[in-house]
Amino acid sequence: MDIFLQQLINGLVLGSVYALVALGYTMVYGILELINFAHGEVTMMGAMVALAVIGALVASGVALPGVLIVLFGLMVAVLVCAALGFTIERVAYRPLRHAPRLAPLITAIGVSIVLQNTAMIIWGRQYITFPPLLEIERYSIGGATISNLQIFIVLLSASMMVALVLLINRTRMGRAMRATAQNKSVAGLMGVNINSVISMTFILGSILAAVAGVMVSAYYGLAHYYMGFMLGLKAFTAAVLGGIGNIPGAMLGGLLLGVIESLGAGYIGPLTGGFMGSHYQDVFAFFVLILVLVLRPSGLLGERVSDRA
């Protein structure tokens, strides 16, 4: 039982990070029908920029509490990633808006190669460790432990998701985004500035990605120029699992994927009598994905997307 609870907690923490990144994929997809392959790399950039800022602050010996230093790093990362998301859309996607569908996919891959290698040139190939600024306290519930960092991650991502939902459902900008997602040309006729809506979508997605990147590097204590690839892949999987283009779907898919993954990793060994070890956890995630898509081809909550077509 305690394994179950522990893996459930770990899965929820991981899942809320996936969900944040998945939201970026799904928002862009909902509006542009484009798989923004560079999104994982934006997450990585968020983590790296935050770590660079934090590292510099620590090295300069500023007498600030650790939490504030981390928060400052997070703020800088958010700003940098917002600018990055905006630039990526301008440079790599906007000129190709009426091009064949696979063309922006290739530029997206190009952008992610560029970002990865830029990070490698700036920060090197080695792992960067997160300085021990946060005091980790562990609480035990029902035989499992949960740390304050884990609680913070879940709370922060939950509140960001709530904020996003409010933004999309309650504000003028959100209404413009929904209109654009439904039909770009008609939305344009109704006075929506399509280009600024699309830019805004990229900026919002990148902000979420930056926060997710910082959280994941704080959680594992590490960041690496290559970390965005697998994280992006998992988050994209999560977005598709929930039904790509659907915002609650991305949240559900992210949480589900995190939980499935950590439960899978925890149980696959004992279940198969040691035949398969925990390194099969990725297989688990993809296997569930294929199963879900075969049974429900438009993802768990994806109906609205197919209706709209």
Added chain:
Amino acid sequence: MQAYLERLRHDRRAAWAAFIAIGILLAVLPFLADAGLGRSWVRILDFVLLYIMLALGLNIVVGYAGLLDLGYVAFYAVGAYVFALLSSPHFGIHLPFWMVLPMGAVAAGIFGVLLGAPTLRLRGDYLAIVTLGFGEIIRIFLNNLNTPVNITNGPQGINLIDPIAVGDFSLSQTHTLLGIQFPSTYGYYYFFLLLTLGIIFVSIRLQNSRIGRAWVAIREDEVAAAAMGINTRNIKLLAFAMGASFGGLSGGLFAGFQGFVSPESFNLMESIMILCMVVLGGMGNIVGVILGAVFLTVLPEALRYVGTLQQALFGQVYADPADLRMLIFGIAMILIMLYRPAGLVPSRRRRRELEAEADVADQERDSVYDTKR
């Protein structure tokens, strides 16, 4: 250029002259590369040919049938591992290559159907992510199937794979013919060239065949195609199987050529690169795909010289060329797509699509049965 091509189309003698010129160029290419750029470039030429075969295989799935496959490298892996397991000391089995290569291709084809069958209902991007997941699953299994029974030898991979050989004539040795030395990479070059020409021939014939037209019909409008009496299920599965078997064949060649396979060679990035070759060159156009494969294989190698270039220009090396070359590579990919969104050499049909009126294109985009979803 255009006028010359037009002349080739009508003038028999000019066509033969061009044909012979290309033939001679291909025959002496390894000598030119060796003399001009160094021995390592002959090896790169071998890889170029391998990637041309791979890209043409993927072109069947993506370019002809319009099924976006992001896990193509899985079939390459299947072919390579079939070859590796059946002709290496790992299991102590040493079957000759002419048995193992077709077995790899057939095995990959079967995997192609296995992947295709459950995903027939999926459209566009959903298909892409499922194929991507499939590719990752194959790789993870290859990585971990060393316990409890050692099948794939895990991350270490399989070593000492038998080279491609007929009797005592092995491609991994240096042969002397008419006083000219042919090192191993040359032998492989000619062998790969032969197979590549075979695959190009099959691709061309497929393009204008009944099946090829059925693929295009499915790509353009699946429902209309079905209404015209095309068995969309079988034709789609055929595209998967055929593309996969090309991949399996190249995988077997890769294993025999390298003498070593490990799961590392079959990661997602590899799949994406092959897809980039197809799209960058011009989907559905054989010349374009070949050009894309050549370009994306040669460019990263050529960019190894950025260190030398920096030395020459600035007198010192500022950035590590190994880091810089992939950066430039990424930028090149973006720029090519921005300036030639339909690929370097777009297929004629797709070019017509591109030139269609914007509102027609938008209408197609919004149609209910669009294949992209």
